[in-house]
Amino acid sequence: MNLLRFVARRAGLTMFVLAGVTLITFVISHVVPADPVAAYLGEHAPPALVEKVRHQIGLDKPLPVQYVIYMRDLFHGNLGISIMDNRPVSQDLAQYLPATVELSTAAMMVAIAIGIPTGVVSALYKDRWPDQVARVFALGGTSLPVFYVALLLLGVLYSKLGILPGPGQLGIYTQPPPHLTGMVAVDALLSGSWDALRDACRHLILPAFVLGYYSAGLITRMTRGSLLEVLRQDYVRTARAKGLAEGRVVLRHALRNALLPTVTVIGLTYGSLLSGAVLTETIFSWPGLGRYATNSVISVDIPAVLGVTLVIAVIYSMANLAVDVLYAYLDPQVRYT
Amino acid sequence: MRRRLLVGVLACVLFTAWAAVPGGFAANYGSQQTVVIADGSLSDAVTMDPNLAYERSSTVPDHQMYSTLVTFARGNLTQVQPQVAQSWDVSKDARTYTFHLKHGVVFSSGNPLTADDVVYSIQRVVNLPKNPASWLITQMGIDDKTVSATVKAPDPYTVVIALPKPFSPGAFLSILANPVASIVDSKTVKAHVQNNDWGNAWLNDHSAGSGPFVLVKWERSVSIELGPNPTYNLGAVPSIKRIVLLNIAENTVQREMLGRGDADIAWDLSASQIAALRREPKFFVFQTPDLAMEYLGMDVKNVAAFGKAGVRQAVKYAIDYDGIIKDLLTGNGTPLQGVIPKGLFGYEPSLPFKHDPARAKSLLAEAGFGNGFTAELLIGTAVQAGGISGADLAAKIKNDLGAVGIRINVRQIVGSEMLKTYRAQQAQMVMLTWFVDYPDADDFAKPFGDYTQKSLAWRLNYANDPLSKLVGQAAEMQNTPERAAIYKKVNETMAQDGPFAILYQPLVSLGVSKRIQNFLYDPVNFYDFLVMTKQ
Numbered sequence: 069m070n071l072l073r074f075v076a077r078r079a080g081l082t083m084f085v086l087a088g089v090t091l092i093t094f095v096i097s098h099v100v101p102a103d104p105v106a107a108y109l110g111e112h113a114p115p116a117l118v119e120k121v122r123h124q125i126g127l128d129k130p131l132p133v134q135y136v137i138y139m140r141d142l143f144h145g146n147l148g149i150s151i152m153d154n155r156p157v158s159q160d161l162a163q164y165l166p167a168t169v170e171l172s173t174a175a176m177m178v179a180i181a182i183g184i185p186t187g188v189v190s191a192l193y194k195d196r197w198p199d200q201v202a203r204v205f206a207l208g209g210t211s212l213p214v215f216y217v218a219l220l221l222l223g224v225l226y227s228k229l230g231i232l233p234g235p236g237q238l239g240i241y242t243q244p245p246p247h248l249t250g251m252v253a254v255d256a257l258l259s260g261s262w263d264a265l266r267d268a269c270r271h272l273i274l275p276a277f278v279l280g281y282y283s284a285g286l287i288t289r290m291t292r293g294s295l296l297e298v299l300r301q302d303y304v305r306t307a308r309a310k311g312l313a314e315g316r317v318v319l320r321h322a323l324r325n326a327l328l329p330t331v332t333v334i335g336l337t338y339g340s341l342l343s344g345a346v347l348t349e350t351i352f353s354w355p356g357l358g359r360y361a362t363n364s365v366i367s368v369d370i371p372a373v374l375g376v377t378l379v380i381a382v383i384y385s386m387a388n389l390a391v392d393v394l395y396a397y398l399d400p401q402v403r404y405t
Numbered sequence: 406m407r408r409r410l411l412v413g414v415l416a417c418v419l420f421t422a423w424a425a426v427p428g429g430f431a432a433n434y435g436s437q438q439t440v441v442i443a444d445g446s447l448s449d450a451v452t453m454d455p456n457l458a459y460e461r462s463s464t465v466p467d468h469q470m471y472s473t474l475v476t477f478a479r480g481n482l483t484q485v486q487p488q489v490a491q492s493w494d495v496s497k498d499a500r501t502y503t504f505h506l507k508h509g510v511v512f513s514s515g516n517p518l519t520a521d522d523v524v525y526s527i528q529r530v531v532n533l534p535k536n537p538a539s540w541l542i543t544q545m546g547i548d549d550k551t552v553s554a555t556v557k558a559p560d561p562y563t564v565v566i567a568l569p570k571p572f573s574p575g576a577f578l579s580i581l582a583n584p585v586a587s588i589v590d591s592k593t594v595k596a597h598v599q600n601n602d603w604g605n606a607w608l609n610d611h612s613a614g615s616g617p618f619v620l621v622k623w624e625r626s627v628s629i630e631l632g633p634n635p636t637y638n639l640g641a642v643p644s645i646k647r648i649v650l651l652n653i654a655e656n657t658v659q660r661e662m663l664g665r666g667d668a669d670i671a672w673d674l675s676a677s678q679i680a681a682l683r684r685e686p687k688f689f690v691f692q693t694p695d696l697a698m699e700y701l702g703m704d705v706k707n708v709a710a711f712g713k714a715g716v717r718q719a720v721k722y723a724i725d726y727d728g729i730i731k732d733l734l735t736g737n738g739t740p741l742q743g744v745i746p747k748g749l750f751g752y753e754p755s756l757p758f759k760h761d762p763a764r765a766k767s768l769l770a771e772a773g774f775g776n777g778f779t780a781e782l783l784i785g786t787a788v789q790a791g792g793i794s795g796a797d798l799a800a801k802i803k804n805d806l807g808a809v810g811i812r813i814n815v816r817q818i819v820g821s822e823m824l825k826t827y828r829a830q831q832a833q834m835v836m837l838t839w840f841v842d843y844p845d846a847d848d849f850a851k852p853f854g855d856y857t858q859k860s861l862a863w864r865l866n867y868a869n870d871p872l873s874k875l876v877g878q879a880a881e882m883q884n885t886p887e888r889a890a891i892y893k894k895v896n897e898t899m900a901q902d903g904p905f906a907i908l909y910q911p912l913v914s915l916g917v918s919k920r921i922q923n924f925l926y927d928p929v930n931f932y933d934f935l936v937m938t939k940q
Contacts, residue, residue: 101818101825102822102825103821103822103825106820106821106825107820108537110459110537112842114858114860117540121535151535154451154457154609160625163625219657222661223657223661226661227661230665234667235662236628240441240649240651350654353627353651353658355626359448368821
């Protein structure tokens with residue numbers, strides 16, 4: 069009951085935050101000197117055409133009027149029409165979001181699968197060689213630029229050795245699965261297209277690793293740090309004194325508590341992965357939200373920029389909320405007020 | 406606990422191994438019938454609707470899916486030839502054009518192509534909202550109000566276009582060869598109209614043309630895929646059945662895909678990648694002059710010095726053209742100083758300006774600017790013609806002009822912001838690439854020479870009435886020696902007096918797999934998939 073009330077209150081607050089986000093992005097995207105009509109029509113267009121299109125898009129109206137129109141449409145679930153591809157922004161987002169969710173989820177799984185065990189090993193072997201190796205690995209993840217890792221791995225595993233496929237979600241000779249969720253691997257699984265599933269998974273490996281490596285570094289460091297702290301606590305000593313096996317002490321008693329800060333990192337990183345996989349998506353030609361966002365910004369496609377920002381804000385808020393709810397599960401001391 | 410962990414690790418390993426094993430995949434057409442092009446600019450594509458298409462990313466596929474009344478012979482952009490029209494008559498005053506259509510041409514739907522489809526297609530161009538390509542047609546006096554009176558179909562195989570004012574057949578026919586004038590299947594398109602959109606929403610993801618290919622799939626910013634048109638009968642059926650255009654932003658990745666055979670053509674290779682590719686036996690480098698130019702514009706009002714023709718000439722003498730082409734472009738460009746590029750009617754091969762700093766200095770002194778002056782140069786963030794960075798090119802210009810005493814402050818801003826300033830006549834100096842719209846001298850002479858067009862000359866506050874008159878005169882003439890003589894005069898006047906220093910004409914350089922044979926490409930017809938074959 070407490071939890072439900074908490075979620076409801078947070079949802080209400082989120083609405084305020086989102087309204088603020090629309091206002092700020094709206095104002096910013098209209099006061100920047102870049103001109104959407106010039107970006108759309110290009111250099112050759114005669115002035116009369118520029119004026120005509122400005123009128124057609126509604127950019128000749130006063131700014132407050134444009135905002136009121138935007139908000140009115142938004143309440144009807146209408147995110148506007150993209151300037152660049154003449155399509156409803158909602159349709160564009162529906163196309164690009166699934167690919168990003170697929171990639172980010174795979175990356176998150178990679179990050180957790182690598183990060184938590186590495187962090188645990190690192191803490192248990194503190195200052196010995198496994199710890200040193202793990203720390204260098206983690207440092208690499210957080211400090212090597214994503215595009216560098218991406219191009220390096222592509223150059224070796226794809227170009228030189230040919231072990232893994234190149235960019236894209238599927239090879240061009242692979243029959244794509246029917247469109248169900250928009251996530252190619254999931255669609256292939258649901259429709260039983262095994263060749264497509266295998267190809268989709270092969271294509272996922274490199275980008276998911278590149279994107280997940282950064283977060284893996286963060287998770288490793290977080291897990292290591294908090295596990296070391298927890299292992300010093302009294303109740304761990306008590307558990308050991310009771311004669312419990314070391315594995316049980318570490319994994320059941322210590323790790324569960326040590327994971328609290330890690331969960332925060334995971335939740336927020338997942339939010340940022342969903343919104344910020346720009347470089348990975350660009351290099352791997354992944355048809356996701358990150359690339360859509362960059363293209364929209366470059367071409368000053370205001371409706372698209374506003375739409376993407378709003379979606380990212382919603383994702384962030386949801387990730388935050390999910391983290392808070394998870395806390396309750398992991399730590400009974402947390403109470404919602 | 407330990408067992409569970411072990412099972413988990415094993416499962417992960419097995420899964421990765423299963424996924425990592427390459428396997429044979431189903432495909433409609435094999436690699437011999439499929440051509441894959443890696444191109445980093447597909448995210449420009451606004452639409453696949455041919456009557457709206459304006460960017461290369463959309464006109465390349467539209468060119469394969471749709472036919473036009475007339476087209477250009479390969480490698481000869483001064484000679485139009487029939488496509489859907491069998492023949493045409495031009496009235497003596499160059500105002501009435503009558504096209505006689507071929508019989509038996511069909512669309513991919515099976516519907517016959519008639520004069521009504523041509524009329525409907527031109528109506529679409531001038532009526533579609535937000536149409537960046539519409540000015541190509543409206544500049545001839547055909548707009549949404551006049552279209553029904555000017556474009557008519559007296560019978561199913563005749564189209565008569567009666568222009569309100571004369572328009573040179575050279576220019577007029579080359580506009581009709583542009584993908585914007587593609588003929589769409591009016592019956593099919595009309596059946597898919599929603600909310601008075603002229604079928605635009607539907608035509609974005611479907612095709613309705615009579616070209617050799619049809620649209621299979623357009624994944625925005627990702628790929629464009631074309632398949633064969635089963636009813637194509639305008640020529641021999643091509644052996645290539647499937648064209649896949651992939652948006653690959655990084656040229657390193659394009660190069661790797663070419664190396665692995667995942668791409669047959671790489672579009673954006675850098676000058677050094679091109680040079681390295683020449684030494685590899687599995688690929689060849691295809692080069693052809695692009696109908697484009699890189700220019701430096703000087704505002705004759707905002708900077709007092711540029712108001713003097715002598716100073717403008719001094720700038721043109723101060724620039725080291727050969728150095729730019731040799732060192733920056735590593736050969737990926739060719740000298741050009743007239744305003745009409747090589748390959749078009751009216752091109753002027755003689756080059757009045759060579760790198761001559763001494764001459765530049767004396768011209769500056771004569772004009773009363775012996776101590777030099779300062780100006781601000783606006784450049785965009787995009788890659789410039791020939792694949793070089795705008796900042797690098799601007800640095801070279803700054804250096805060259807600095808050597809004769811002209812101090813340049815370079816300001817790099819977003820392209821659209823720069824255009825806004827430029828369009829508002831508020832720039833001091835600009836550096837930009839200008840691309841061809843239709844392969845006729847008129848497409849260059851008008852923006853560069855005629856300020857009444859409110860294009861480039863006007864943006865730089867350069868008004869020259871005799872020049873405007875000459876340009877206007879040539880725009881109404883047949884391609885005769887007299888028209889050529891006028892363009893020669895236009896080129897000379899622009900060189901001696903005009904506010905533009907033309908830096909170079911870029912080359913298109915493509916990395917191509919040797920599996921591709923009969924590779925033809927030109928900057929107007931693009932790839933010729935009709936004759937292309939693959940091993």
